[in-house]
Amino acid sequence: MAKVGVYVCHCGSNIAGVIDVSAVRDFAESLPDVVIARKDLFMCSDSGQEMVKQDVRDGLVDRVVVAACTPRTHEPIFRAAIEKAGLNKYLFEMANIRDQASWVHGNDHEGATEKAKLVVASAVGKARHLQPLHDKFVDVTNAALVIGAGIGGISAALELANMGHKTYLVEKEPSIGGIMAQLDKTFPTNDCSACILTPMMVQAFNHPNIETLAYSEVADVDGYIGNFNVKVRQKQTYIDWKKCTGCGDCADKCPSKTPDLFNGSLSDRRAAYIMFPQAVPKKAVVDIEHCLNCAGRTIGTQPKINEKTGKAILAPCERACRAGAIDRSLPLDPGGTIKEIKVGSIVVTTGYQVMDKGWFKEMAPASPNVITALQLERLISATGPTGGKLLRPSDNEKPHTMTFVSCVGSRDVNFHTHCSRFCCMYMIKQARLLKEKYPDLVINMHFIDVRSAGKGYDEYYTGAREMGINFFKGKVGGLEILPGDQLRVLAYDMEAGQSIEYSSDLVILATAVELPPDATALAQKLGLQFCGNDFFRELHPKLGPVETAVAGLFIAGCCQGPKDIPDTVSQAKGAAAAAAVPLAQGRVKIEATISEIDSQKCSGCGICEPLCPYHAISMRDYTDRARGVIERHAVIEMSSCKGCGVCTSACPSAAIKLHGYEDEQIYAQIAALTA
Template structure:
């Protein structure tokens, strides 16, 4: 057997790791570890430069194990494994050490401790890597259908994106109608086009597509299984319908914040949100003469730190709408900053000012006051340029609030085993590189379920998620990670503990060459390793997580303590 030769690559991740962990010290330390044949540091190991360096070092030093100390295997393991494979090294001879999420980012104020921890994590990783073995992957088939949860613009677009490739789609919508939140909006930015003109043709295409089954008035009750083989229970009118799909797209959108307690909302009838304003004029109410719009209500505050992204656009759109119908109306927009990004929004901002809409900045420390008894009559605000308080007459006060995550998100997140961020929106696998995917394979996200998204953004995210979801479906097979359990028949005593604990019925006692022993069916094994922990003789092992590998990590961590020497 060839000598074990481990290559260690320590990533600076720009300043993300290197700004806290003293990477050169970790590199020097790694050189002292047994079986380590080469160590280098990279500014970004995941860059093409870093990856080609891994490939080169494998060839130059005859490496047969590779350890990368950088970020998290949940996002970057496939990339480094691929680099190993390209250099002719079985990808299961790669080991990941997380010194960013679990180290530099959480110990930013203690470089000494963080460096010490990084060294120990590298030592543990090298210890495990020495016992890694090459593995072959098992292929399983993908059920050629997809589930899209949510029938708004994002969900409908994603469904069409899949269906137009010939993939069968189940579109589940909670309401009795397709369209989502945007149905409540009267006209669309920037052309003032009626919402139905955009929405109706889209919904029509979805309803008439023979590859799409629309489940209206329905909710997803339960999701089980894995990429390629999800079992979904959809409930409508108390009836549960069981579906089988290969991939899932989350397009459940968001809802408008109802700012109870702010600016006397819900106390005064003429203080309304932007969506309520839309609703009023859909019903044909008279256009008011004095309107004050207040932006950033319930947004960019300590409890809700994010910017609603298109609230400013909404305020501009509705201010223009009023001025076009009632040129004499006085329309004030009280804002903290106007986020008129991009060409069209900036142009509309200018047009609103030309039409006579007045934009006034307010100080969040000294916010506008709504005056009036029983109904809002005026708004008092500190005019920052004049340096004095002014009183604006108000027939109607419109509060611009951000979209907020749906209450239902935690339930869905648990079912799909995907995370939510601090604000309750679905959290993508990677902010920059995997914006519509989750770490859980086969589940994707688009639209405002992830973060407030306007129509063009929702549409492009929907295209992206449909493209991503179609990859496993069109390939027809997914290769399961080779981390399944395996029984050593020579030491198995056929006690059957493993059969008892396996949640998937993947282990059976069968007659074989060594008499009656446990046998694992790799097609059914999902690689949890429960049977391994239950095995009293150590006959059952899990590839990539066997006892020898894990005990060597524990040993490597304890080494220093038993020696009693610091570093």
């Protein structure tokens, strides 16, 4: 017979302010198998835990019920306590009389006390039938995967690699570096972006523990914490990277032009191209969608022969390549190649995109002189299309008056309700850089309000005012195209209570930060969830900011929510530390409260298999030698099972047992609640 001890917690006034704790204790004492019932001001305090431990050590109790708060936060504490006292930790049950009684029935003290009694009775009913359970452990693959090699991914990969873990760094573009590589300078110190980023790119690429997989995408993921199997699709480069020296001769000779996305489409690049001058790895690829197949050199075909010379007629890129890295006769697979890797944990740092101006019909998107802030970065960057000279796109003339428009698509229920967080600061940065370089340039900045939270940020903003940059509170309502590619700005000065109208040469839109469209497919492969439609969801907004609902899968940077470079690097290093935990431990614990299939009862119907949200169930054939037949059974991969109980309740043969939630335990709870 079980010896149940019940411990009722006051939780200060959280519980005792509503519930008559003494009455609940007295009631508990009257329940069957209860040998001891005590109460304490704070059961989770040292003295409270010690009370429980002493009763266990004295052999008075062999099942423990604590009537207190939520098991989500406190069950692990009491389980650890009884385990320390020598009792199996699964011989513990929590009665949540705070969330389920005192908090929700604060105006009905008597009713709350009666409900608390029922909740305790139910827990005791279950506790009488609890059985000892044992955690299991599985070994871990000592390697990590970082998806997305912007500044966040590079930071996370370096952190993991420096801790000694093999790290795969996957990047979809031909070069690592992400959006930070497109920036001119960075606030609030005006550090040159490339100057601080490029050394980190090189460091990551050359790190002995980092294997960089550029121009690659995650194709498929299965497995679980400690043992993920990942298929990475290395996209077809059409240029042999083992031979390519990054000289750029192929790009010089390639006749096909297409907008250069790295330059915000403000200039063209060739179909054969190197992403940008400081690219890492510095390798060329052929963008086959825009390739003209010069000289009829479709990939995988033999060249025509010049009848006079007898030589093969090659495409310009092939002829230009002195390293012999381009051979269009090879039957290269447009799908690229699949590389299979095994990792113990995964960090997702896939970043963001800014909204296109085309969404905003009131902002004259048809005008070439209305550009996004990211395009302006390229326009003022020394490696950009104008070599760093501020020239407006329509006529390559230097603008005299320019306008910054904040919150375009952010803080807007028609697009994104979130604040994109770093636009205020980068706009101020761009304005300051331009005002320093061109003191005569008139810069008008229009804000709903200036958000400059960060170390040194507000000083950076107020400094901009003193530089003679004009700030107006009030969102720009619209732009109109005037003759001469000018723009009429329709604005309002809320502080003066005056409408403003003026003609501007160049208008910069701070368009909203959002997830790129391919984020959805990645989320489906990984099991990531979304916060509304906006960003990947973390496990807990405060206490689990880098963890996700999937164990062993972590997120950092702008894919989790808009944040600037310092915040991205901080979060990425945090995610790397969290991702290193299972790798450092070498094995991961499998909770004992998971489901198990009784193969004697399993009919092999397969109902459970598609129901499992964690893909933990598979059907397998077994040979029953005694009977000489092949039988089909469901099998649960214990490391993937989360103990949700869906299969248990669906099984028509009652063949699946969920440990810790067995039938007789649950029936005992129901009986207690309905007594």
